Amino acid sequence: MTAQAQPKQHKSHGKSRIHVDSNVDSSEQMKLFNIAVQMKRAGLSELFIVSAVRAALDYEGVSDLMNLWTNEKDQNERDEIIADIQEMIESTAQKEKSEEMYVKFNDLEEIAKNIRGFKDSLYQVVMERGGICKLAELTGIPQPSLSRFFNSNAMPRRATVLAIAKALNLDKLPIDLKWSK
Numbered sequence: 001m002t003a004q005a006q007p008k009q010h011k012s013h014g015k016s017r018i019h020v021d022s023n024v025d026s027s028e029q030m031k032l033f034n035i036a037v038q039m040k041r042a043g044l045s046e047l048f049i050v051s052a053v054r055a056a057l058d059y060e061g062v063s064d065l066m067n068l069w070t071n072e073k074d075q076n077e078r079d080e081i082i083a084d085i086q087e088m089i090e091s092t093a094q095k096e097k098s099e100e101m102y103v104k105f106n107d108l109e110e111i112a113k114n115i116r117g118f119k120d121s122l123y124q125v126v127m128e129r130g131g132i133c134k135l136a137e138l139t140g141i142p143q144p145s146l147s148r149f150f151n152s153n154a155m156p157r158r159a160t161v162l163a164i165a166k167a168l169n170l171d172k173l174p175i176d177l178k179w180s181k
Contacts, residue, residue: 031067036049036052044142045140048089051089055085062085065081065085079144082142083145086141086142090160111155125168125170132147139167141160
C-alpha cells in the first residue's frame with residue numbers, strides 16, 4: 001500500500017493555499033482525534049499517535065490511512081497500515097535537504113548484502129537489549145513498522161536508523177558504503 005504525502009490544500013477567501021497552520025475543519029479534526037483514541041485502545045504508543053495526527057492534519061494521505069485503519073478488521077492489514085503511516089510520518093518530517101546518493105546498477109546485489117548484513121547485526125543488538133517490543137516502546141515506532149524494517153532488504157530511512165540508534169544508545173553503526181559515490 002502506498003499513499004502519497006501531499007500537503008492538503010485549503011480554500012482561503014477564494015484562493016487556494018498550501019496548508020501550514022492546521023486549519024482543518026473541526027469535524028475532520030474530531031474524526032482524527034476519535035481515531036487517535038481507538039489507536040490508544042489498540043495499544044499503539046502515544047508518540048506514534050500524536051505524530052500520526054499531526055501529519056494527518058497536514059497531509060491527506062496520512063488522514064486517509066488513519067481512516068482506512070479504523071475500518072480494517074484484519075489485524076495483519078491493520079499492522080501494514082500502521083507501518084505505512086509510520087513511513088509517511090518519517091517522509092513528511094524530513095525538513096533538511098539531503099544529499100543525493102548515486103548507485104551503480106551493477107552494485108545492487110552487493111548493496112543488498114550490505115543492507116541485509118547491517119540490519120541483521122542491528123537486529124542482534126535489539127534482541128540482546130529486549131527485543132522488538134521493547135524497541136517499539138523506546139522509539140515510539142510501532143512494532144509492525146520495526147518488523148517491516150528488519151525483514152526487508154530495503155535501504156533503511158535515516159530517521160528510522162537514528163531513532164533506533166538513539167533508543168539503544170548507540171554511537172556507531174557498522175555500514176559499508178564503498179558501493180556509493
